[in-house]
Amino acid sequence: MKSKLVMLVVGLWLGCAQLVLAADPLPSWNETAAKQAIVSFVEKVTKPGSPDFVPVPERIATFDNDGTLWVEQPMYSQLLFALDRVKALAPQHPEWKSKEPFASLLKGDVKGALAGGEHAIVEIVMATHAGMSTAQFEQIVKDWTATAKHPRFQRPCTECVYQPMLEVLAYLRANGFKTFIVSGGGIEFMRPWTEKVYGIPPEQVVGSSIKTKYELRGGQPVLIRLPEVNFIDDKAGKPVGINSHIGRRPIAAFGNSDGDRQMLEWTQAGPGARLMMLVHHDDAAREYSYGPDSKIGTFSDSLMAEANTSGWTVTSMKKDWKRIFAFKE
Amino acid sequence: MKSKLVMLVVGLWLGCAQLVLAADPLPSWNETAAKQAIVSFVEKVTKPGSPDFVPVPERIATFDNDGTLWVEQPMYSQLLFALDRVKALAPQHPEWKSKEPFASLLKGDVKGALAGGEHAIVEIVMATHAGMSTAQFEQIVKDWTATAKHPRFQRPCTECVYQPMLEVLAYLRANGFKTFIVSGGGIEFMRPWTEKVYGIPPEQVVGSSIKTKYELRGGQPVLIRLPEVNFIDDKAGKPVGINSHIGRRPIAAFGNSDGDRQMLEWTQAGPGARLMMLVHHDDAAREYSYGPDSKIGTFSDSLMAEANTSGWTVTSMKKDWKRIFAFKE
Numbered sequence: 258m259k260s261k262l263v264m265l266v267v268g269l270w271l272g273c274a275q276l277v278l279a280a281d282p283l284p285s286w287n288e289t290a291a292k293q294a295i296v297s298f299v300e301k302v303t304k305p306g307s308p309d310f311v312p313v314p315e316r317i318a319t320f321d322n323d324g325t326l327w328v329e330q331p332m333y334s335q336l337l338f339a340l341d342r343v344k345a346l347a348p349q350h351p352e353w354k355s356k357e358p359f360a361s362l363l364k365g366d367v368k369g370a371l372a373g374g375e376h377a378i379v380e381i382v383m384a385t386h387a388g389m390s391t392a393q394f395e396q397i398v399k400d401w402t403a404t405a406k407h408p409r410f411q412r413p414c415t416e417c418v419y420q421p422m423l424e425v426l427a428y429l430r431a432n433g434f435k436t437f438i439v440s441g442g443g444i445e446f447m448r449p450w451t452e453k454v455y456g457i458p459p460e461q462v463v464g465s466s467i468k469t470k471y472e473l474r475g476g477q478p479v480l481i482r483l484p485e486v487n488f489i490d491d492k493a494g495k496p497v498g499i500n501s502h503i504g505r506r507p508i509a510a511f512g513n514s515d516g517d518r519q520m521l522e523w524t525q526a527g528p529g530a531r532l533m534m535l536v537h538h539d540d541a542a543r544e545y546s547y548g549p550d551s552k553i554g555t556f557s558d559s560l561m562a563e564a565n566t567s568g569w570t571v572t573s574m575k576k577d578w579k580r581i582f583a584f585k586e
Numbered sequence: 587m588k589s590k591l592v593m594l595v596v597g598l599w600l601g602c603a604q605l606v607l608a609a610d611p612l613p614s615w616n617e618t619a620a621k622q623a624i625v626s627f628v629e630k631v632t633k634p635g636s637p638d639f640v641p642v643p644e645r646i647a648t649f650d651n652d653g654t655l656w657v658e659q660p661m662y663s664q665l666l667f668a669l670d671r672v673k674a675l676a677p678q679h680p681e682w683k684s685k686e687p688f689a690s691l692l693k694g695d696v697k698g699a700l701a702g703g704e705h706a707i708v709e710i711v712m713a714t715h716a717g718m719s720t721a722q723f724e725q726i727v728k729d730w731t732a733t734a735k736h737p738r739f740q741r742p743c744t745e746c747v748y749q750p751m752l753e754v755l756a757y758l759r760a761n762g763f764k765t766f767i768v769s770g771g772g773i774e775f776m777r778p779w780t781e782k783v784y785g786i787p788p789e790q791v792v793g794s795s796i797k798t799k800y801e802l803r804g805g806q807p808v809l810i811r812l813p814e815v816n817f818i819d820d821k822a823g824k825p826v827g828i829n830s831h832i833g834r835r836p837i838a839a840f841g842n843s844d845g846d847r848q849m850l851e852w853t854q855a856g857p858g859a860r861l862m863m864l865v866h867h868d869d870a871a872r873e874y875s876y877g878p879d880s881k882i883g884t885f886s887d888s889l890m891a892e893a894n895t896s897g898w899t900v901t902s903m904k905k906d907w908k909r910i911f912a913f914k915e
Contacts, residue, residue: 314781314787317789391829435789444830444833445833448833452643458643458833459832459833459834460646460764460789460790460831460832460833460834461789462833466830469826469829469830470822470826471822471823471825471826471848471852473851477855478825478848478851478852478855480825480826480829487830493799493800494800496800496807496809497798497799497800497809500720500798500809501773501795501798501816502789502831503788503789504773504774504777504787504788504789504791505788505789519800519807522802522807523800523807526806526807
């Protein structure tokens with residue numbers, strides 16, 4: 258009787274274990290080298306006794322956002338947000354009618370507005386991202402993400418996220434990883450929705466920022482967003498942001514452009530098993546196809562060369578991803 | 587037979603539950619109002635269905651370090667560290683023999699060296715904290731904390747931590763809280779040992795910082811520490827640091843000085859149940875007694891007045907703490 262019970266329990270346990278083993282954690286990935294690279298890395302670092310075993314607290318994985326987790330074409334969503342904010346704020350700024358870059362923007366001429374280069378972008382960002390409290394800005398972002406739609410896919414930007422990458426995030430977390438966003442985008446623009454969309458809490462979001470100032474307004478403490486750049490979390494800024502916010506080196510890093518190069522170099526330079534991956538946008542039919550000559554999300558020839566020399570995994574959206582979005586088969 | 591087995595299982599389960607309930611999570615605290623404030627706050631925010639219930643991801647607690655978690659008298663441990671580094675580096679800097687504040691320091695005249703005020707401190711910090719890679723600095727800090735001793739207690743500074751506060755950290759974490767350090771001290775000075783000493787991982791440490799720069803040295807990526815202030819995480823800087831690193835408002839905050847005032851105000855200004863606590867150093871026999879006139883860890887009369895008006899809990903080390911250090915009964 259007792260031995261039968263034990264056998265039953267062991268049998269059930271083995272059954273469950275097999276079920277867990279059998280479930281594919283990355284069903285939206287084709288059976289190609291990219292998927293194999295992810296799975297074999299995770300198996301190596303989580304196998305107790307393996308020479309590549311990494312204790313749970315050190316399982317840090319970082320993800321770029323624009324172009325790595327969600328769509329960045331035809332322009333960054335945060336720029337779409339800023340343009341919408343310019344329109345919404347225009348009635349309070351009659352002077353914008355004759356002041357660039359706002360005048361062009363309000364006439365619908367985005368290209369003309371951005372012709373002013375970095376200076377024009379900073380003007381637009383400061384006019385739309387500063388001057389309010391952090392709580393007010395959070396609400397503005399929440400309202401925008403709830404209503405704005407991607408121009409091509411006609412879905413909220415928060416739905417234009419890559420299903421294969423959501424699976425990687427979940428797979429890593431199921432294996433004891435802490436997942437972080439390390440993006441050139443605004444930290445406060447991402448935090449209001451990353452937990453819901455990616456399962457990444459605000460304290461695990463690293464990004465660019467403007468300065469804030471603590472004040473008492475009507476006896477109530479507020480943090481006021483100032484029109485002054487604090488930190489640019491891009492290119493050589495990414496390892497700096499990682500060090501500042503995380504304080505340890507990732508063992509896995511995911512990007513898609515020249516802006517992620519230093520993050521991948523920094524990740525690789527640590528000891529033991531490492532996974533460096535770049536998403537290559539080569540699927541114009543299902544998403545976009547862009548490379549060395551793109552205005553945003555540049556994937557330069559020298560980045561491709563470094564990826565090849567350094568053994569980084571380049572994921573082809575076309576060949577490696579079975580599906581791209583959850584909303585589309 | 588079956589019902590007996592069920593009864594046995596239920597009985598065992600109840601027994602365990604009672605054991606857990608019976609164990610005092612704060613054995614180093616006397617049965618006073620301070621302990622009661624902590625326990626009743628935790629019970630309120632963790633009880634499902636309670637109007638004050640807070641979901642696990644929002645259970646954020648922040649702790650100042652110097653004077654709140656570890657001893658800060660007769661001087662900040664980080665200043666002890668800097669002074670030791672000046673001595674260690676002196677052979678490489680013959681010019682220091684005739685250059686203040688180093689000349690005084692090397693003669694053992696700390697008071698004279700610090701007479702130069704903030705400028706002197708910045709000189710000492712930059713000479714000892716900058717100019718190396720982040721990895722090198724981490725090793726220097728590890729070596730120092732392993733060997734340096736507190737001048738009065740003759741123990742490593744990492745043992746001069748308050749046992750009652752270690753219990754609060756563990757108690758909060760056992761109740762689903764994420765615990766963060768938010769200190770005016772250097773973020774990179776704390777991270778090498780906070781996980782071991784407090785159970786707080788590097789990514790949950792917020793502090794003051796100098797700038798770093800990503801470089802390739804001999805083909806290897808390094809982050810070089812620059813002699814330039816990046817952020818001062820003190821006073822009105824604490825809510826700024828909390829917003830930058832955590833991105834949500836704490837529901838509990840622990841401090842001990844005027845440097846923590848804004849962190850407690852910021853914590854209190856959110857909705858629902860909140861716990862704001864200040865450690866009052868009033869125990870010269872077992873630790874130190876200092877208040878409004880102290881050079882460091884100032885507890886001003888106006889802070890005490892704000893604590894009373896705002897309902898913050900002021901913990902008396904003398905009356906509320908049964909023991910102070912783990913190494914001393």
